[in-house]
Amino acid sequence: MIMPENDGEMKARPEMRQLGLATDLYQLTMAAAYYDNARHERAIFELSVRSLPPGRSYLVLAGLEQVLHYLKELNFSAEEIDYLRSLSVFADVSPEFFSYLRNFRFTGEVWAMPEGTVFFAAEPVIRVYAPLIEAQIIETFLLASIDFQTLIASKAARIVEAAQGRGIIEFGARRCHSFGAAIYAARAAYLGGCIGTSNVEAGKAFGLPVYGTAAHSFIMAFDNERESFHAYHKVFPRSTILLLDTYDTVAAARVATEFGNQLGGVRLDSGDLSFLSKQVRAILDQAGMQNTLIIASGDLDEYKIAELLENGAPIDLFGVGTELSTSRDAPALGGVYKLVEVVYPDRREPKMKLSQDKATYPYCKQVWRESADDGTFSGDIIAMSDEQEQRGEPLLVKVMSEGRIIDPLPDLKQSQEYARQQLTRLPPRFKKLVHPEYYHVGYSDRLEELRNELMNDLL
Amino acid sequence: MIMPENDGEMKARPEMRQLGLATDLYQLTMAAAYYDNARHERAIFELSVRSLPPGRSYLVLAGLEQVLHYLKELNFSAEEIDYLRSLSVFADVSPEFFSYLRNFRFTGEVWAMPEGTVFFAAEPVIRVYAPLIEAQIIETFLLASIDFQTLIASKAARIVEAAQGRGIIEFGARRCHSFGAAIYAARAAYLGGCIGTSNVEAGKAFGLPVYGTAAHSFIMAFDNERESFHAYHKVFPRSTILLLDTYDTVAAARVATEFGNQLGGVRLDSGDLSFLSKQVRAILDQAGMQNTLIIASGDLDEYKIAELLENGAPIDLFGVGTELSTSRDAPALGGVYKLVEVVYPDRREPKMKLSQDKATYPYCKQVWRESADDGTFSGDIIAMSDEQEQRGEPLLVKVMSEGRIIDPLPDLKQSQEYARQQLTRLPPRFKKLVHPEYYHVGYSDRLEELRNELMNDLL
Numbered sequence: 001m002i003m004p005e006n007d008g009e010m011k012a013r014p015e016m017r018q019l020g021l022a023t024d025l026y027q028l029t030m031a032a033a034y035y036d037n038a039r040h041e042r043a044i045f046e047l048s049v050r051s052l053p054p055g056r057s058y059l060v061l062a063g064l065e066q067v068l069h070y071l072k073e074l075n076f077s078a079e080e081i082d083y084l085r086s087l088s089v090f091a092d093v094s095p096e097f098f099s100y101l102r103n104f105r106f107t108g109e110v111w112a113m114p115e116g117t118v119f120f121a122a123e124p125v126i127r128v129y130a131p132l133i134e135a136q137i138i139e140t141f142l143l144a145s146i147d148f149q150t151l152i153a154s155k156a157a158r159i160v161e162a163a164q165g166r167g168i169i170e171f172g173a174r175r176c177h178s179f180g181a182a183i184y185a186a187r188a189a190y191l192g193g194c195i196g197t198s199n200v201e202a203g204k205a206f207g208l209p210v211y212g213t214a215a216h217s218f219i220m221a222f223d224n225e226r227e228s229f230h231a232y233h234k235v236f237p238r239s240t241i242l243l244l245d246t247y248d249t250v251a252a253a254r255v256a257t258e259f260g261n262q263l264g265g266v267r268l269d270s271g272d273l274s275f276l277s278k279q280v281r282a283i284l285d286q287a288g289m290q291n292t293l294i295i296a297s298g299d300l301d302e303y304k305i306a307e308l309l310e311n312g313a314p315i316d317l318f319g320v321g322t323e324l325s326t327s328r329d330a331p332a333l334g335g336v337y338k339l340v341e342v343v344y345p346d347r348r349e350p351k352m353k354l355s356q357d358k359a360t361y362p363y364c365k366q367v368w369r370e371s372a373d374d375g376t377f378s379g380d381i382i383a384m385s386d387e388q389e390q391r392g393e394p395l396l397v398k399v400m401s402e403g404r405i406i407d408p409l410p411d412l413k414q415s416q417e418y419a420r421q422q423l424t425r426l427p428p429r430f431k432k433l434v435h436p437e438y439y440h441v442g443y444s445d446r447l448e449e450l451r452n453e454l455m456n457d458l459l
Numbered sequence: 460m461i462m463p464e465n466d467g468e469m470k471a472r473p474e475m476r477q478l479g480l481a482t483d484l485y486q487l488t489m490a491a492a493y494y495d496n497a498r499h500e501r502a503i504f505e506l507s508v509r510s511l512p513p514g515r516s517y518l519v520l521a522g523l524e525q526v527l528h529y530l531k532e533l534n535f536s537a538e539e540i541d542y543l544r545s546l547s548v549f550a551d552v553s554p555e556f557f558s559y560l561r562n563f564r565f566t567g568e569v570w571a572m573p574e575g576t577v578f579f580a581a582e583p584v585i586r587v588y589a590p591l592i593e594a595q596i597i598e599t600f601l602l603a604s605i606d607f608q609t610l611i612a613s614k615a616a617r618i619v620e621a622a623q624g625r626g627i628i629e630f631g632a633r634r635c636h637s638f639g640a641a642i643y644a645a646r647a648a649y650l651g652g653c654i655g656t657s658n659v660e661a662g663k664a665f666g667l668p669v670y671g672t673a674a675h676s677f678i679m680a681f682d683n684e685r686e687s688f689h690a691y692h693k694v695f696p697r698s699t700i701l702l703l704d705t706y707d708t709v710a711a712a713r714v715a716t717e718f719g720n721q722l723g724g725v726r727l728d729s730g731d732l733s734f735l736s737k738q739v740r741a742i743l744d745q746a747g748m749q750n751t752l753i754i755a756s757g758d759l760d761e762y763k764i765a766e767l768l769e770n771g772a773p774i775d776l777f778g779v780g781t782e783l784s785t786s787r788d789a790p791a792l793g794g795v796y797k798l799v800e801v802v803y804p805d806r807r808e809p810k811m812k813l814s815q816d817k818a819t820y821p822y823c824k825q826v827w828r829e830s831a832d833d834g835t836f837s838g839d840i841i842a843m844s845d846e847q848e849q850r851g852e853p854l855l856v857k858v859m860s861e862g863r864i865i866d867p868l869p870d871l872k873q874s875q876e877y878a879r880q881q882l883t884r885l886p887p888r889f890k891k892l893v894h895p896e897y898y899h900v901g902y903s904d905r906l907e908e909l910r911n912e913l914m915n916d917l918l
Contacts, residue, residue: 089669093694332634
């Protein structure tokens, strides 16, 4: 087996062996063009989400740990450089550029909101201050990490909210965009409030609680349900959860009563879950099995869970797969990573693009969040980073200096707890599943003013 | 850097170092229950797609190469087994089970449709014949691989069809579900007909053509477009594509004429692409730059491309990101992997489940495809594998025996060509972007009959 030699890289990207080529080609052609034009100035880039996807009124930041480990470990192996040199596009690039790449390390400074922070459209969540080339090359990996994990953590938060305290288990590995994606889906789902995952590798990689018992095939492999239930229970006497819906859920529930109160739980995976859970609960209760849990799964999402609970379905735990792990109703996040300043030795130049519907805000920025007396969030202002006298607390904090992670990162359980606190501070009217109100995010007057000036200069 | 020691595993899963835990927990608890109940019979499982996602009238199979390498390399390291033993759920499982896992190899037989095959809902595309435990453990990885790559290859085929011969480049790495997913998205997009990708790592891993030049940030990093265009062209004199929409597309096109006919292309990334491409084409043509290509990108999908071409937009190449690489309009495929027979030494037992809306078809099956005299596909029949006298050609072929890949797999270019031929044989009425006809897939009379008998026995 191939074993990791480097714990840092493994944390960054268990799915990858080498990091240098984990990018789009144009990042590397731009790098060559900067290099051969001796453009070694520093620049400031900011990562933000252009607009909230349909059906989302807030986002939960996730994926920062992977980003920071990637930045810490990023380099180009000889093999990777040989590959680049074999591409005809690089035919006229100087050999010095490839020597530069061979010695490449990320040396920049990074500011970010902590993982688990609740944030909104347009807010910079990561700020990179580094030489142009370094800041550019990392764009693709940063976006792929933050976009995806944020999507899943945000979806998880909605589902957890809908479940009103009942546990949500992430069940979606098989529907993820490759098994590698499943590992990060499980991580982000946990960060967003899930109690665990069915994904064993994610369990091991991130120390997540893992859940799961048996599938329909196990029932079908025996002559009848009774036989299969007993075969399972014999091997897992302390943790059996019986799957009831292979043939006839109510009949199977009657068989389950043979196990009495030692039975951990039963799972329903199809049919009218509201009706069936009530039937099954009655059968279990009548047999004195008040402690046996009912777990429901099968194409669930936040809306279906809310409806089940509204109907009084006595379900204790939910397993949620596809809808959570692919964020099916909003499977892509419009994360962007934009140049906002070029820093020359003697001056700083603000930068913006005017592309139709995609114009950006120039200048290095900070996000300030105001809270009411009870601690609930009341509105955010995006200001220039050097504007004084903003109210509230600044959300971007320095996490990396000269390519090194400054403080030990919180562990995932701490980030989960931080996300939980953040979500508690977001008033319920912004968290409604349908027709939520939209949280106020504004720009400082000075930023608006200077942006208008710059826009007029450019037009 | 961590280097692969084993080429087979790298091909299987560049994103993973160890394979054993790339599964759901219940696969391993079921494995333990089978083991401790001495259930070592062989079984037949089939992988199929329950129903076509909205907006899809056919699918293109992709991901088989990864699956076969995974099966060839699958094993459990000592570290992985230690992790499993640390989980309380396994407390009562026999130590022999873990010794068994330590020596685990997949020893089964696999039949599959070749990558690039056009297929439809309900058709088994992979058949696994192996001891129950082996056939069960692999489910999660098989589904995650086939579901995702098939989604992307199928979406790519639609986009390529819409582009009527103009090239499509996969541009979506940043919006993929982690960078690991992006590698497979690029592979599957190429298999489905794209000419290449912006993803450098995928280019290296799978030998794909890579494309890309510069982003808005490169323009913005200079004082004006002219300066940045010249800085880029100096370094890439033979392959410059200039991005025009940072400030004002038409003004930038005029600047681009300074490079004359040596300019490879220009790219438009926002605004009214139909209007702008005509303006830009006129400016270039007037400057004698008939050979300079126009590339369009920016939230494109098959519908927008079809509309642009209908409007006569003179676009030569399209870069497609999010919509392709996440299959945004249908980001999950309902792939299922179902037990259909248990094979005892003296008999074979057909298996099916009756779960509401999820009932399955029992028996080991084969898919037969009939073609018209001109070679176009005219309809499929799903029959029991031992039924003789079916018309047409059988689609499932044996690809693995005793855990070994039988014949060298086709290389990706061959699979791309095979997919192209398959798509040519699918009549246009099934490929329409909107309101396509639905291709006929039926079951053999004998299979329907025996299924009804089995269903009556189970009820």
